[in-house]
Amino acid sequence: MSPARGRARGGTSSAGRTRGGGPALTRRETLRLFGLGAAVAAASGCSLIGGTPVPELMASTAPLPKPFAVPLPLPQVARPYKTDAYADYYELKQRVADVEILPGLRTQVWGYDGQFPGPTIRARSGRKTIVRVANGLAAPTVTHLHGGHTPPQSDGYPTDLVQPGAHRDYEFPLEQRAATLWYHDHRMDYTGPQVWRGLAGFFLVGDEEEAALPLPSGERDVPLMICDRSFAEDGTMPYPGREQGPGAREMFMGGVLGDVILVNGAPWPQLRVDRARYRLRLLNGSNARTYELALSPGGTLVRIGSDGGLLAAPRPVRQVRLAPGERVDVVADFSAYRVGDQVELRNLAGEGPQARVMRFAVDRDARDDSAIPARLSRIEPLDPAKATATRDFEFSSGSMHGGTGWLINGRPFDVKHVEARPKLGDTEIWRVTSDVAHPVHLHLAHFQVLSVNGERPEGPPEWKDTVELREAQTVEIITRFTGYRGRYVMHCHNLEHEDMAMMANFDVI
Ligand code: C2O
Ligand code: CU
Ligand code: CU
Numbered sequence: 001m002s003p004a005r006g007r008a009r010g011g012t013s014s015a016g017r018t019r020g021g022g023p024a025l026t027r028r029e030t031l032r033l034f035g036l037g038a039a040v041a042a043a044s045g046c047s048l049i050g051g052t053p054v055p056e057l058m059a060s061t062a063p064l065p066k067p068f069a070v071p072l073p074l075p076q077v078a079r080p081y082k083t084d085a086y087a088d089y090y091e092l093k094q095r096v097a098d099v100e101i102l103p104g105l106r107t108q109v110w111g112y113d114g115q116f117p118g119p120t121i122r123a124r125s126g127r128k129t130i131v132r133v134a135n136g137l138a139a140p141t142v143t144h145l146h147g148g149h150t151p152p153q154s155d156g157y158p159t160d161l162v163q164p165g166a167h168r169d170y171e172f173p174l175e176q177r178a179a180t181l182w183y184h185d186h187r188m189d190y191t192g193p194q195v196w197r198g199l200a201g202f203f204l205v206g207d208e209e210e211a212a213l214p215l216p217s218g219e220r221d222v223p224l225m226i227c228d229r230s231f232a233e234d235g236t237m238p239y240p241g242r243e244q245g246p247g248a249r250e251m252f253m254g255g256v257l258g259d260v261i262l263v264n265g266a267p268w269p270q271l272r273v274d275r276a277r278y279r280l281r282l283l284n285g286s287n288a289r290t291y292e293l294a295l296s297p298g299g300t301l302v303r304i305g306s307d308g309g310l311l312a313a314p315r316p317v318r319q320v321r322l323a324p325g326e327r328v329d330v331v332a333d334f335s336a337y338r339v340g341d342q343v344e345l346r347n348l349a350g351e352g353p354q355a356r357v358m359r360f361a362v363d364r365d366a367r368d369d370s371a372i373p374a375r376l377s378r379i380e381p382l383d384p385a386k387a388t389a390t391r392d393f394e395f396s397s398g399s400m401h402g403g404t405g406w407l408i409n410g411r412p413f414d415v416k417h418v419e420a421r422p423k424l425g426d427t428e429i430w431r432v433t434s435d436v437a438h439p440v441h442l443h444l445a446h447f448q449v450l451s452v453n454g455e456r457p458e459g460p461p462e463w464k465d466t467v468e469l470r471e472a473q474t475v476e477i478i479t480r481f482t483g484y485r486g487r488y489v490m491h492c493h494n495l496e497h498e499d500m501a502m503m504a505n506f507d508v509i
Helices: 023-029 038-044 193-195 495-499
Strands: 086-100 107-112 118-124 129-135 144-146 165-173 179-186 200-206 221-230 262-263 270-275 277-284 291-296 303-305 309-317 319-322 326-331 340-345 358-365 389-400 403-408 419-422 427-432 438-442 447-452 466-469 474-480 486-492 504-509
Touching: 086 118, 107 118, 129 309, 144 165, 179 193, 179 326, 193 495, 200 221, 200 277, 262 358, 270 466, 277 303, 277 319, 291 303, 303 319, 309 326, 319 326, 389 438, 427 438, 427 466, 466 474, 474 495, 486 495
Parallel strands: 086 129, 118 200, 221 277, 270 358, 389 427, 419 504
Antiparallel strands: 086 107, 129 165, 144 179, 179 200, 221 262, 277 326, 291 319, 291 340, 303 309, 303 326, 340 358, 389 403, 427 474, 438 466, 438 486, 447 474, 486 504
């Protein structure tokens, strides 16, 4: 890396926003998939902020498809193969499949049931759900339910590998509130490439409280998995991994950005909608891109949910920021438009094609019995006075095995090292600091954000499992460790950072 040159002036700290576009950086932005040999990488280095690498765009060599030319796909809803008094049982088979993502080209994906995104599991709070994952791939896998309140043996610890040809039953008690969760690969050191190839899907938990609300439902409850990918001319989705060992090539060690925005696996798709309210479950399934989503030409999105389920009350917003791993549920009301209008969901953090996400075509008048109640749920604020410990976690780059790696409290991930030992039932404050942007995720424990750079966030508390730290921030979160004892991880959800060791164990004792 060549530190001085890469200093990104005018760029922003956000993972998704690439540089402001000074002349020195333009060349880098046009680097193409097949031009990424070691010589090129060594000569150009990666983009840096204050000497630290930030996510880098990998340009497609395939021509970019026309936006809004394909319909939005809806992931198939999985059906249990068995249901009994104890649980609902599902089976997902991980396998390679050839699918059409760019019109006219075949792309090989690794999919749960050969699908990208994988089938959506619709589960019920308090109803045990057992998912058998069978590995029909040529590489080991691990499956993690992101946002799940899961006992450790089913949480997808990064070294709990399912070998090719083997399978594992993951048991999810789902003693948790309704929320938009997702499952994805979590294999130690290889999560970035394996998610990039397609190993991710929705897992929606419902409960009685939510079902009793008049929110849009059925066809008007739409999960949207947003992620970016790049394509070679032959339609493949190559991942810029190292020739040997884990992680992305040096110039992508800040994170891999694609130039094609996919929603539910389709490039810049279009959804025909009624003049009615829709619940959009937004999930950022990207490796490293952060989005700032807004409707164009203008319009309000009413936030109703977060990573950990419904908010206490709806919050109308003009835009929604979404870092990797985060979810936001919004209601969009298309009755505010006329039949024939086209409403774009745009990404204000992107430029050019990456500023587009998808389009809603307002198709017809229709009856709408839905409503957004003024009160959605009750959220008990966790009380900092009850915290029994305050711990610090510093997320930063640093040297690792002679190169640069991503560290927590100065260490690369070590399966044997335990960074924190909270007691079951205890409330703790965790203070997290960043150098460049890091979306920080905790397994098991949903949390509330107490402060960002010393300031209380706006509005009443919400339940989160992933919080975006922007450049040089300190965020305090408060959480209670409930449910299960055992070993869990916290990590950066920029998947390149995660694979390059930005992860730490915590044991609930
Ligand atoms: Cu979504 Cu540990 O990850
Ligand atoms: Cu998780
Ligand atoms: Cu990070």
